[in-house]
Amino acid sequence: MEALHVYDTTLRDGAQQEGLNLSVSDKLAIAGLLDDLGVDFIEGGWPGANPKDTEFFERARTELHLRHATLAAFGATRRAGSSAGEDPLVAALIDAGTSVVCLVAKSHVRHVEQALRTTLDENLAMVRDTVTHLVAAGKRVFLDAEHFFDGWHLDRDYALSVVRTAHEAGAEVVVLCDTNGGMLPHVVEAVVADVIAATGARVGAHCHNDTGCAVANSVAAVRAGATHVQGTLNGYGERTGNADLVTVAANLQFKLGLDAITPESFHKAMHVAHAISEITNVPAYSRQPYVGASAFAHKAGLHASALKVDPDLYQHMDPALVGNGMRTLVSDMAGRASIELKAKESGLDLSDRPDVVAAVLAEVKALEQRGWTFDAADATVELMVREALEPGSTSYFEVESWRVMTDSSALGGATSEATVKIVADGARHLAVGEGNGPVNALDHAIREGLTKAYPEIEKLELIDFKVRILDASHGTDAVTRVLIEMSDGETSWDTIGVAGSILAASWRALTDGIVYGLIRQGVPRR
């Protein structure tokens, strides 16, 4: 069997996702991360079809230094009634300078006749000519047979003739696409087996997730003999998305024992998936298989106690293999065992302090009733545990008041100014801060106000800020939940604030984040 191709199309088909909009620099950064992950092919875009993709391939020549992956350019078969040598888009494919070209072609009779508006014979000629022309130009050609599974059901003979034509013209792989995503695994398995038996072509699969089966369909295709799988990072793509390439590869590797991505690269899977979601600005999906933040997180009280016995009884694999880790969560479904485990993760032993466990649990439950959530705010939980262990130990300063003023400015912008009145180290500190937005101004003002008492605050940086409006049915009258991530340059931590006002919630999360940062640096209260 040929070595399996892991073919990524995040930059082309993935970018069709609603709300996703990549700059050329974004695409270059993502390509670098995909190479780190160890995929075999990176489809960069459609040169000639839009200026952004043309620029991507130009800049890739000098700016992209791939160590493992091969860059592929995507394009279509020549237009009807012309010749491949005269088609400007086919020429742009050659000009893109990649060794691999992936050509999309129709294999469904109704799409040929109604969308392409040409004859079935001319469509076969378009496939034959374009593949032949590109192979003669020295390219490795993969052919994406669009709407293949639907086409096979409607007219198997014609669908197979497209595969045969491409194969005979020199296409290295013919990729069967479930373009509309309506297939189930047993159908994919049967069709892939039929195509291989009938044509002898090397076959790949490109699946969409409209039935929630894109991953299973890709795995089924490989079980039936496909040796090339296409997908996208984080399952990005139009409608319900494409097959999540990391999940597909992990299933092939860890469940079927096939060589997909090297084991060393798999360690980077979680990092790469999250880094790409930072670039795309599509929030990471916490329930994503293998690499999601929740993928190995245990909440149930039932499990939390049994987890102490043997974690392997409760997870399908070692999360470290994909760069993830097991976590226990604090919530009202969990009991005392979860609080103890959580404190232990922070280096605090509560095994002989049932009173502290009970007090923290009661506080957690009371706050959860009011919209707080501690799944993603470990630092806030640790401050609660520390305060319960030693009352006053987290009181690094006292807040007298704060105020923020925002004024409209020209061109639809605004400027904010915040003032804070804080007591610390035995003195009263009045400070002012400016910012683009009100939270930014508050952050600057509080730093200014604390810098005399705690010069160590200099090291702390606010690196992420998330806002969630709860009970949105009341619009802006609703409660606001703010999550803040801070860093000291080495590690980072998360705090939460919930209040009727976004600024009150932000203030709470900001001040908790600063206190946690001072404690972590070992700074004494002053």
Place this chain on the structure above:
Amino acid sequence: MEALHVYDTTLRDGAQQEGLNLSVSDKLAIAGLLDDLGVDFIEGGWPGANPKDTEFFERARTELHLRHATLAAFGATRRAGSSAGEDPLVAALIDAGTSVVCLVAKSHVRHVEQALRTTLDENLAMVRDTVTHLVAAGKRVFLDAEHFFDGWHLDRDYALSVVRTAHEAGAEVVVLCDTNGGMLPHVVEAVVADVIAATGARVGAHCHNDTGCAVANSVAAVRAGATHVQGTLNGYGERTGNADLVTVAANLQFKLGLDAITPESFHKAMHVAHAISEITNVPAYSRQPYVGASAFAHKAGLHASALKVDPDLYQHMDPALVGNGMRTLVSDMAGRASIELKAKESGLDLSDRPDVVAAVLAEVKALEQRGWTFDAADATVELMVREALEPGSTSYFEVESWRVMTDSSALGGATSEATVKIVADGARHLAVGEGNGPVNALDHAIREGLTKAYPEIEKLELIDFKVRILDASHGTDAVTRVLIEMSDGETSWDTIGVAGSILAASWRALTDGIVYGLIRQGVPRR
């Protein structure tokens, strides 16, 4: 073949999801929606194990009026070394007053020995006694065989003996659980077929999504002879979640032609899924199969032009069957065809105005470069089209300036006050508004300022407000994107604002939302 059971466990296993926290009222509301959807069984919780679930079953007797679904109580087999009649949790199961009880039992030898800490024989006795006791008490008993697939691989004979014991003691269905979620469809299919052949028991499946195959595994189980599927709405659940019950049922119904939920109920699927996500406060996943907001949304320029020919060529089913609809999106990947289609959806014909299409497309592309996104802001796009068609037609008022002041208050809260200076209907209007938060205060101030010139503003209501921080690596220095949903009591519309300041972004989205609402009501400019 027995009629297929569609068994929902959103309220029990789904509630184990990270960040999900349901009150008793939430659970009652969700149960009502599940009944609307037409599921056969609703697992309400674990009576006796926590006070919330005990209260749920008490209140359900009087407050929940199910028309189709049967309520089920979840619990465990009796403790080791006792008798079923003496076990308080078994008694609580009977007291819950449901006709169906779902019992969890171990079927994996290591779990019996290491987590349950009892003998293999005693575990079988626990299954036998508890099922017998509950059947004698008049209950229909379903048995969830935990960790079944892993257990079958480790010790098939023992796993089968658990199924046989439950079946012989009178359990109506034995549900094979992939508790750790590590299975693939071909394995599930083989194991389910083996269990049915070896035991003759009626078999169900309960799958988790750790390999991204929960839906496919559930479908595979049914193909192998299972006649009971468990899952959750929106795929909620611990780690990567449970099988998404709507997707499973839709695949069985629309792809395999089995009777899952009635066709009339399927029309409510999108509504029920979204209503439940409002209650759980877990944001709806736009890429969710069948019911996601993006599930039938088309972005690619290539598709947009072909969609005019025949929409059925580009979708795997009619979205109306699940209460969803086809949408076309405006984005820089789309071309002029998408702008035209979008305008047509708003009743504006641009077929002979290529200049307007070009101007709007240029504006869309320029704004997208700065972080705007129009996928979810149809009203903003419509305003752009109207302004390009007739410059000045969307200028309902002129903004001189606005200011918001927020002051900290006692108990960690804050109050905001906004002032606006607006020119409309030939006069200058100065107005002030108060609010919990700054956006709320701005909303009140602008309404106050416009009410003389446009009394029709009374009908408009701000119903949702979403904040997204872009380029979060800069913390609060980043750009903020605000999406606002407004309603006139009959329909609703979405607008967007992007700015360095959350308040400037909110102001833009708010004012656009108001202008759109006035235009929709047919109010002339004054």
